[in-house]
Amino acid sequence: MKKPVIAISMGDPNGIGPEVILKFLKQYDLSNSIPVLVGSGKVVEYYSEICDIHLPIRRFSEKDSLENGNVYLLDLNESSNFEINPGEISNLAGKMAMKAVEKGIELCMNKQADALVTAPISKESINLAGYNIPGHTEFLAEKTKTEEVVMVLASEILRVALATIHIPLKDVSRSITKGIIQRNLRILQKSLKVDFGIYEPKIAVLGLNPHAGDGGVIGKEEIDIIRPALDELSSEGLNVVGPYAADGYFGNGMHEHFDATFAMYHDQGLIPFKTLTFGEGVNFTAGLPIIRTSPDHGTAFDIAGKNIADMHSFQSAYQMAAMMAQNRIRKS
Ligand SMILES: NC(=O)c1ccc[n+]([C@@H]2O[C@H](COP(=O)([O-])OP(=O)(O)OC[C@H]3O[C@@H](n4cnc5c(N)ncnc54)[C@H](O)[C@@H]3O)[C@@H](O)[C@H]2O)c1
Ligand SMILES: N[C@H](C(=O)O)[C@H](O)COP(=O)(O)O
Known part of the structure; x- marks a missing residue:
């Protein structure tokens, strides 16, 4: 060959x-x-x-x-x-x-x-x-x-993908839309199947705010944007679960139960990824x-x-x- x-x-x-x-x-x-x-x-x-x-x-x-x-x-x-x-x-x-x-x-x-x-x-x-x-x-x-690509960091122990990539932190909230979340999750799901050979990918989605907004007390993006985006994707058949509070999610080792973790912004996903895998991780561009x-x-x-x-x-x-x-x- x-x-x-x-x-x-x-x-x-x-x-x-x-x-x-x-x-x-x-x-x-x-x-x-x-x-x-x-x-x-x-x-x-x-x-x-x-x-x-x-x-x-x-x-x-x-x-x-x-x-x-x-x-x-x-x-x-x-x-x-x-x-x-x-x-x-x-x-x-x-x-x-x-x-x-x-x-x-x-x-x-x-x-x-x-x-x-x-x-x-x-x-x-x-x-x-x-x-x-x-x-x-x-x-x-x-x-x-x-037009549509997703940054995926992959290692033996976890994969992290991003909703937003290289943008200033002050612009993150307004860049998180239902359309972006759904678009990137569809690209990620396809890539997990085609590029990583995972038959039925299971994806965890993180919230944007501390404690994933705590029922709207610390921010409303989870209620207004992320959850409705996930509900629609679930009804299409994507296995997407969340939004999870990011700190407890990684602290508790929950990433081990999913094929990929979808983070809302660069450092939310890449700090845990690099902390857990630095020196062996790979940056892959999906899409x-x-x-x-x-x-x-x-x-x-x-x-x-x-x-x-x-x-x-x-x-x-x-x-x-x-x-x-x-x-x-x-x-x-
Ligand atoms: N794919 C890419 O092109 C890519 C990826 C990440 C960062 N960058 C760019 O690189 C520049 C420097 O970024 P940074 O300082 O945030 O991160 P960095 O990864 O370059 O360095 C972070 C720390 O890790 C150490 N380190 C990195 N790679 C190492 C290796 N292979 N062996 C031993 N030690 C290693 C460095 O010495 C440094 O102390 C920036 O311009 C950044 O945007 C480019
Ligand atoms: N976000 C990447 C990282 O921290 O590893 C890095 O900036 C590289 O991004 P590009 O692959 O787009 O250059």
């Missing part, structure tokens, strides 16, 4: 992305998939020296077919005189990182790659570079012309026409260039992408 081709955008050259990629590839069994690094040869050389990892890497050419057992590099910056400065916020670094993401998306959309794994970008650097977006998720949606995963961490500028970054979350992200891609190849 054809082995999946996995494009890897190398992330911010001043962050830990290139380092975790090399550490992962050093021990990866290349008979399972074909990794294609999208980024800069100069960055690969720089971190290969720092980490003392010297992999045989072949140049990617759009004309040649890819052979199993190799790592390929699509070098977008051959003539660049960009200087790598680990830990530095820089508009050039942001630009390089986003060019790689863009090319990775293109490879997937053109079917030259079966999935995209994105190494971390710095939101500050990409905004300095003129990319006026808060993250990969929004960029992927725009570039693939997908896209392509497969995209990413590690659960950022650029970690405080440790960049020190050869101490842990590669396990990147490994999980790569393996999840390869597994999903292999499943799609098998079904096609």
Whole structure:
């Protein structure tokens, strides 16, 4: 059977992305998939020296077919005189990182790659570079012309999905609408079935307010918006339960009884997720026409260039992408 081709955008050259990629590839069994690094040869050389990892890497050419057992590099910056400065916020670094993401998306959309794994970008650097977006998720949606995507963080022990993603806390309440909740829960339910292979997904939904509003005493979104949204979805046949008070829900280990937990905003879902799973979680974008995963961490500028970054979350992200891609190849 054809082995999946996995494009890897190398992330911010001043962050830990290139380092975790090399550490992962050093021990990866290349008979399972074909990794294609999208980024800069100069960055690969720089971190290969720092980490003392010297992999045989072949140049990617759009004309040649890819052979199993190799790592390929699509070098977008051959003539660049960009200087790598680990830990530095820089508009050039942001630009390089986003060019790689863009090319990775293109490879997937053109079917030259079966999935995209994105190494971390710095939101500050990409905004300095003129990319006026808060993250990969929004960029992927725009570039693939997908209106509706959902951020899902997944690990062995829990999955968390979000109603709202990268927006300021002050805007969360007004962004929580019945339409958004229902739209995202439908995308999540489909993704749990198709991408994660769960036959009848059971989803828990968190409230927005402390104690899920306590009967309307501490906020009314649960009564006015969330519960009616869930009632309608239940009558359509979705197994959605809630809204639960978020603190007690996680404190009590209730997430263990559901296939996914649907949180109302970024930190409500990602703080428990990262606390319970940091270093092994995967960020997956549900609803896209392509497969995209990413590690659960950022650029970690405080440790960049020190050869101490842990590669396990990147490994999980790569393996999840390869597994999903292999499943799609098998079904096609
Ligand atoms: N997928 C992505 O592109 C992505 C994901 C998260 C954050 N970010 C961005 O990264 C930048 C920094 O974000 P942050 O500081 O909030 O989070 P971070 O994950 O970069 O760092 C948080 C802490 O965890 C440590 N850490 C992170 N990854 C590690 C690893 N693999 N091994 C060892 N230690 C690790 C860091 O040293 C730091 O102390 C921000 O611009 C943020 O938006 C990007
Ligand atoms: N919310 C993500 C996290 O904290 O892990 C992170 O910002 C990455 O988001 P994108 O995948 O959209 O870049």
